Amino acid sequence: xxxxxxxxxxxxxxxxxxxxxxxxxxxxxxxxxxxxxxxxxxxxxxxxxxxxxxxxxxxxxxxxxxxxxxxxxxxxxxxxxxxxxxxxxxxxxxxxxxxxxxxxxxxxxxxxxxxxxxxxxxxxxxxxxxxxxxxxxxxxxxxxxxxxxxxxxxxxxxxxxxxxxxxxxxxxxxxxxxxxxxxxxxxxxxxxxxxxxxxxxxxxxxxxxxxxxxxxxxxxxxxxxxxxxxxxxxxxxxxxxxxxxxxxxxxxxxxxxxxxxxxxxxxxxxxxxxxxxxxxxxxxxxxxxxxxxxxxxxxxxxx
Amino acid sequence: xxxxxxxxxxxxxxxxxxxxxxxxxxxxxxxxxxxxxxxxxxxxxxxxxxxxxxxxxxxxxxxxxxxxxxxxxxxxxxxxxxxxxxxxxxxxxxxxxxxxxxxxxxxxxxxxxxxxxxxxxxxxxxxxxxxxxxxxxxxxxxxxxxxxxxxxxxxxxxxxxxxxxxxxxxxxxxxxxxxxxxxxxxxxxxxxxxxxxxxxxxxxxxxxxxxxxxxxxxxxxxxxxxxxxxxxxxxxxxxxxxxxxxxxxxxxxxxxxxxxxxxxxxxxxxxxxxxxxxxxxxxxxxxxxxxxxxxxxxx
Numbered sequence: 001x002x003x004x005x006x007x008x009x010x011x012x013x014x015x016x017x018x019x020x021x022x023x024x025x026x027x028x029x030x031x032x033x034x035x036x037x038x039x040x041x042x043x044x045x046x047x048x049x050x051x052x053x054x055x056x057x058x059x060x061x062x063x064x065x066x067x068x069x070x071x072x073x074x075x076x077x078x079x080x081x082x083x084x085x086x087x088x089x090x091x092x093x094x095x096x097x098x099x100x101x102x103x104x105x106x107x108x109x110x111x112x113x114x115x116x117x118x119x120x121x122x123x124x125x126x127x128x129x130x131x132x133x134x135x136x137x138x139x140x141x142x143x144x145x146x147x148x149x150x151x152x153x154x155x156x157x158x159x160x161x162x163x164x165x166x167x168x169x170x171x172x173x174x175x176x177x178x179x180x181x182x183x184x185x186x187x188x189x190x191x192x193x194x195x196x197x198x199x200x201x202x203x204x205x206x207x208x209x210x211x212x213x214x215x216x217x218x219x220x221x222x223x224x225x226x227x228x229x230x231x232x233x234x235x236x237x238x239x240x241x242x243x244x245x246x247x248x249x250x251x252x253x254x255x256x257x258x259x260x261x262x263x264x265x266x267x268x269x270x271x272x273x274x275x276x277x278x279x280x281x282x283x284x285x286x287x288x289x290x291x292x293x294x295x296x297x298x299x300x301x302x303x
Numbered sequence: 304x305x306x307x308x309x310x311x312x313x314x315x316x317x318x319x320x321x322x323x324x325x326x327x328x329x330x331x332x333x334x335x336x337x338x339x340x341x342x343x344x345x346x347x348x349x350x351x352x353x354x355x356x357x358x359x360x361x362x363x364x365x366x367x368x369x370x371x372x373x374x375x376x377x378x379x380x381x382x383x384x385x386x387x388x389x390x391x392x393x394x395x396x397x398x399x400x401x402x403x404x405x406x407x408x409x410x411x412x413x414x415x416x417x418x419x420x421x422x423x424x425x426x427x428x429x430x431x432x433x434x435x436x437x438x439x440x441x442x443x444x445x446x447x448x449x450x451x452x453x454x455x456x457x458x459x460x461x462x463x464x465x466x467x468x469x470x471x472x473x474x475x476x477x478x479x480x481x482x483x484x485x486x487x488x489x490x491x492x493x494x495x496x497x498x499x500x501x502x503x504x505x506x507x508x509x510x511x512x513x514x515x516x517x518x519x520x521x522x523x524x525x526x527x528x529x530x531x532x533x534x535x536x537x538x539x540x541x542x543x544x545x546x547x548x549x550x551x552x553x554x555x556x557x558x559x560x561x562x563x564x565x566x567x568x569x570x571x572x573x574x575x576x577x578x579x580x581x582x583x584x585x586x587x588x589x590x591x592x593x594x595x596x597x598x599x600x601x602x
Contacts, residue, residue, distance in 0.1 A: 212393070215379075216353070216382060216387050217411060218381070218385075223410060223412070
């Protein structure tokens with residue numbers, strides 16, 4: 001009886017202001033699409049980091065002859081200095097470093113020749129033009145600064161380089177795009193909250209007669225407010241589902257079917273990621289509707 | 304059943320209290336008229352009983368419970384004990400008579416079979432059997448008020464509050480509504496009725512509680528409406544007043560059968576009372592003639 005009655009009231013309410021309900025659905029749809037896009041960009045950044053940080057290393061370049069760096073004033077790094085550095089890696093930085101690989105000038109030259117068999121831009125380089133270096137793979141690539149602090153400035157070290165720097169500009173761009181999406185999402189979410197509030201207020205006002213009688217004959221607060229709560233929640237959740245659908249289509253056609261076909265060496269977000277964020281979006285929508293409804297209703301259908 | 308202990312209600316800070324230090328008690332099964340001019344605090348008293356308003360000072364007890372200490376989620380339970388009827392009926396225009404009455408049960412979660420039995424019973428009790436499928440606009444004012452009474456009584460509340468239930472009705476229809484309320488009262492329901500209707504009060508001869516600008520000025524068993532100022536000086540009045548006798552007694556306590564339970568003398572002389580009473584359009588002469596006729600007919 002109760003359920004049936006509440007559903008009937010709910011249907012009546014939804015039908016009574018269709019246009020408002022539709023606008024709530026659309027605004028939540030757009031705002032949650034932005035929220036989802038922002039989340040997917042973050043997921044994409046995460047994937048790239050996972051993918052690339054495994055491959056990147058920290059290079060410790062040793063002093064070549066004639067380096068202007070003050071630590072290289074004594075000339076080329078001596079075997080003693082190299083041994084001392086290896087000691088540091090194995091003792092002080094043992095926790096941070098996973099593997100250490102020493103690339104001598106000969107190794108570097110071999111690698112160079114392999115890459116450019118015909119010489120580099122017409123120059124003729126010899127073994128002595130190469131630079132010896134340590135390639136360090138870190139346990140946690142984020143702890144680059146620790147290694148940098150310890151190693152930089154030691155005798156024989158010219159410069160410490162984190163290869164992740166190469167990606168910094170890409171990640172910066174992605175992060176900014178994600179922030180932009182989040183900012184737009186925030187504005188749209190605000191609009192959604194205001195719309196839901198207005199819709200519920202209208203609905204409550206247009207049914208003041210009914211709610212007035214319900215209060216007088218002793219209907220419980222929950223019973224009076226539930227149809228309104230559900231009205232807002234259903235519209236918002238519908239919007240969230242549309243947003244999930246939109247994102248899924250977008251990811252499928254833009255990323256999976258097109259981008260990953262043309263640029264194959266990058267890991268991309270996929271439809272599974274969209275489904276992973278779907279519950280979050282629906283949750284946000286529900287929370288949004290619930291909070292704005294409760295606030296509005298407490299002002300307009302108080303006992 | 305209903306007890307006010309030194310109740311004061313002030314709506315806006317600094318304003319004159321709507322109800323000022325009122326103490327009274329309505330016992331189970333009583334029929335009480337709440338009379339007084341507009342703005343005298345009758346409606347506020349009803350709102351206080353329903354706990355739509357809380358007293359600024361003092362205590363209100365309904366059915367043994369102190370409304371001041373009642374938590375807000377117990378208010379619906381309280382209201383299920385009280386039926387309410389208004390001057391403007393407050394029916395739902397898009398629902399039929401049956402649905403209007405059933406609505407009161409649906410929203411408090413009564414099962415369907417209870418509704419199917421109780422609603423027709425109640426409609427028959429108020430004399431609306433056979434009109435279940437009508438909509439409010441197809442009914443006369445009196446019938447609409449009967450629907451409202453059915454809705455108020457369908458949950459069998461021990462208390463019925465009526466806020467000027469005959470205010471929109473003609474005298475004959477009002478009489479029918481009063482008979483119905485009387486019948487409801489005889490089945491044990493406590494009835495509190497706020498009214499301006501002098502005739503009804505004078506005919507029914509029930510307990511009268513009179514409020515004047517928020518203060519209780521009279522609480523009288525078997526009372527009459529009381530004195531009121533005249534709109535136009537009325538040469539007929541002295542003659543017909545003598546004939547109508549007890550029905551229009553100018554001062555409370557003048558009639559032999561009405562013994563004041565609270566002896567509160569009227570502060571102002573009758574002539575100084577504001578002239579803006581109800582029914583100003585009706586010439587007093589016609590009114591007193593009609594009253595005279597009815598008073599003799601009633602005996």
